[in-house]
Amino acid sequence: MEIKEALQKKNINKELEISGWVRFNRSSKKIVFIDLYDGSNLNGIQIVCKEELLNKKDFNLLFKAPLYSAFTLKGKIIFNIKKEKYEFWPFKIEYFSFSDSKFPLGKKDHTLEFLRLQSHLRIRTKLFQSIMKIRSYCSQLIHLYFMKNEFYYIHTPIITKNDAEGAGETFFVKTKNNQSFFNSQGTLTVSGQLQEESYTQSLKKTYTFGPTFRAEKSNTPRHANEFWMIEPEIAFADYFKAMDLGENLLKFIAKKILNNYLEELKFLENYFKTNLIENLQNIIKKKFNKIKYEEALNILKEGKLKDKIFLNDKFNFGDELSTEHEKYLAEIYEKGPIYIYDYPYKNSSFYMYKNNDNKTVRGFDLLVPKIGELIGGSQREDNYEKLINIIKEKKLELKELNWYLDLRKYGYAKSSGFGIGFERLIMFITGVENIRDVLPFPRTPGKLEF
């Protein structure tokens, strides 16, 4: 039985079998206290081993058990009235595996840097259990949300033809003898959007959620070479509908996490000294405002006049917003999530809908406190001829995009969508500041141990 289940009231005084690992072991002559955990809850259960209940061999084993030893125990659930908590009194060991006493993660606290060198063991700490359980639940919630709202999940390909979008440097896929395998260079995908769109033009509401890759040698707390992305796409929808979808999705996730992982959130709040619960409550209760990029520039200019010092303080039309600007807009100006839309055409991706003003596109970002950009999306250019011209203007290879152009040729329902960097979302929820600590096995330049 799982520890979470064993701790239910109905099990008091029942004989049960539980399994788990030793997180703490305090032994005295006639009694041993062990904290046993099994992943089903944060704090596990207190095991009280009484000499008189166990045979000598079993008592000695529990007495000596080093941290992280694994046990399956038969015993009874007792309610300790004095301490007002449940305990488990074992009378038999069904299975055990002793841990080597030189276990590298002892009782003391370790730095996150040290734990990164032990990616295969760090999940044994309460900290990483909290982070990774929230990551797992959040992934499942994404599927649940789209399932409830009748979106189709499309597994867009990981190995793709040479990056058509120009979103960044790509990894190349080869065989042992350095040959390309597919008669055309295979690269690791930077986004599933383009291929997904072909499915959206038949199934109307789709999403993809899978790994994406960047071959960038950026060794920062915000960059990883392999990360996961959520990309929904809706046909017959303009970009305001996509923005509403993003808002609804985040509200759904925030509610569920608050309801089901409050204990872990409190632990993380205390660990990182930051307001995680309030952040999530803000997501739920605040309507996400939407302002144009040009308005955002004015807000930043005003901020500058009011003595806010920006490292980069040029705010002319066409200037890109950097992370410090994004954080200012969300943290100081809006004090919550805010959508910015109608970005300059100049820096836009080729597939974004070009407005009639000829200088802006129907692109948008959602900015949130602490993180900056969490969502980036757009309405897609729907005119076949216009799209060809943009591709030429942006100097992309037209012949590589013929299949994508076909989608505009054969009955194109206007379409909008966005991408959420999944790790950024987890960083936002958990308060983790380095992307390496929300990825089970982070891939960063020069690092590949597992």
Added chain:
Amino acid sequence: MEIKEALQKKNINKELEISGWVRFNRSSKKIVFIDLYDGSNLNGIQIVCKEELLNKKDFNLLFKAPLYSAFTLKGKIIFNIKKEKYEFWPFKIEYFSFSDSKFPLGKKDHTLEFLRLQSHLRIRTKLFQSIMKIRSYCSQLIHLYFMKNEFYYIHTPIITKNDAEGAGETFFVKTKNNQSFFNSQGTLTVSGQLQEESYTQSLKKTYTFGPTFRAEKSNTPRHANEFWMIEPEIAFADYFKAMDLGENLLKFIAKKILNNYLEELKFLENYFKTNLIENLQNIIKKKFNKIKYEEALNILKEGKLKDKIFLNDKFNFGDELSTEHEKYLAEIYEKGPIYIYDYPYKNSSFYMYKNNDNKTVRGFDLLVPKIGELIGGSQREDNYEKLINIIKEKKLELKELNWYLDLRKYGYAKSSGFGIGFERLIMFITGVENIRDVLPFPRTPGKLEF
């Protein structure tokens, strides 16, 4: 509103807005019949365009609309008593996009081979809509099942260190100038199991569901270079528990698909002339039997005596079962799914638990009719010293596996798990015989168009 929703009884005589693509257009002078679909159901809705209800321009547009043109229409839902079905009578076009009349997939039936050349358009056929909608639902069901049963979803890495398992040829990940990026050769994962196990040894019940890769130049209907795999792992569990988990998972999926995709299954049954519904019912109602590998050999020997002709008919201990044998065992002998376990040590993966007989391991496969092996799993070797010896015997690189050995060193709870090839599962459910037709954009040797 979605077409599926519009077709509900409560909407009769209501004014609604619906969107979709033209699947069929039969026009006469004063009336136009259009089949419009939007992905929300299989057959879409019948649009009846009456000249008197529409302005001349709109009527003419609908009159001339080529296949796959996209429309958003305002109109009324009518129940046609004579034909006993719902119709939609439009009175206004809100949005439209004409398809080029040279749309390559016309009304006639196309071969699957031809459609493969049009991977970006084939989803516009009823056939691929049925397959891909079932694929999508099935992916979501997998997450739903594990969520309900409180398994943690682990995103194991895609870029891994040189394949430690020796499961097959791997793809290499490089940068533009052919350099390895990580100071150690990156390869695309063949399985998430090894890394996942480190999480199982703390969270107890885990799974991964992600893309896996093989750099094999096998151009067969059963091989692809990129495919998805589901891999659950349970700590404190022997291999019989893992077999039971596989059975429960498949029963859950079969029930849900029968309940929610019966229309699509009937369409596919008719298209492929095969018994899909009966297959799924069999999964639900039959207890999965479990027999040892040596018993399977005897069954095959008996089959041979009873005039069954095998291409390969040697059945001595240590001989591998090939697909013809697997199909015989499931289709002819068991007439349903069957587990085979305790395979020879000789051909086993290094991480499989070696039995005391020293010649078999606690590995198992689930065989199903038409497909052969659908699930492959094992109990994992749990003894640190024994595992080192096996690694040496199988001539694998010990130093690459030190981190994996650590898991056995520091409190190892016996662990079992398995992998399901997701595409095989979809082939089993849909009756599709070529793996290229269950993958949105299949990756096979020499082919990379999208």
